[in-house]
Amino acid sequence: MYAVILAGGKGVRLRPYTTSLPKPLVPIGDQYAILEIVLRQLSTAGFTHCTLAIGHLGEIIRAYVGDGSQWGMAVDYATEDSPLGTMGPLLTLRDRLPETFLVMNGDVLTDLDYADVLRTHREAGAPLTIATYARSVQIDFGVLTTDDCKVVAFTEKPSVDCRVSMGVYGLSRSTLEGYTPGLPLGFDELVLDLLAKQQPPYAYDFEGYWLDIGRPDDYDRANAEFTTRKSLLLKGD
Secondary structure: OEEEEEEOOOOHHHOOOOOOOOHHHOEEOOOEEHHHHHHHHHHHHOOOEEEEEEOOOHHHHHHHHOOOHHHOOEEEEEEOOOOOOOOHHHHHHHHHOOOEEEEEEOOEEEOOOHHHHHHHHHHHOOOEEEEEEEEEEEOOOEEEEEEOOEEEEEEEOOEEEEEEEEEEEEEEHHHHOOOOOOOOOOHHHHHHHHHHOOOOOEEEEEOOOEEEOOOHHHHHHHHHHHHHHHHHHOOOO
């Protein structure tokens, strides 16, 4: 099985931690970087080959990960000279990608079964499979419902329940056809294009542990929880 890890972002929201370190290499606990946890999980799940899409401070990632042999994987690299969005780096890799593969962000902390995501994607025959997670979003305002300039309902600071993308996807190489390598392509653009073509993505709903380390508060939480979550995240270590 093959995976592409997106590790080229600048991690602006996580500053100051990412001032001199690429976001996937910020440490979790006393021993591991986020990216190392991800690579260990992929290896345990049976993935044998991984491409790291790197950009900002990418040489530090390359020096840290090397050829991946320490985790029993073959790791190679694709370098972004300019930001290409979530899916853009895949376009330059298209000719060397298998027909189905996993794509994920390099800063995700989860016990998601990556192999099952890819198996489900293959079985569904969908152009794209999106791992999703339930979130409740607090609206910090009183919400008005209006009709013909009249207020007909009011809710004070409601919570909205929704499913969000976890930053982990099953993807088919054929889905990337028609896009130009070297040009940016965002996840949002790809999803909207598929919906417009009536080729809906498949949702892989997940209810386990997931933390998107996007902000300092998330990072602090990840470190606080890691000791109790380690056996869940790193099975067999």
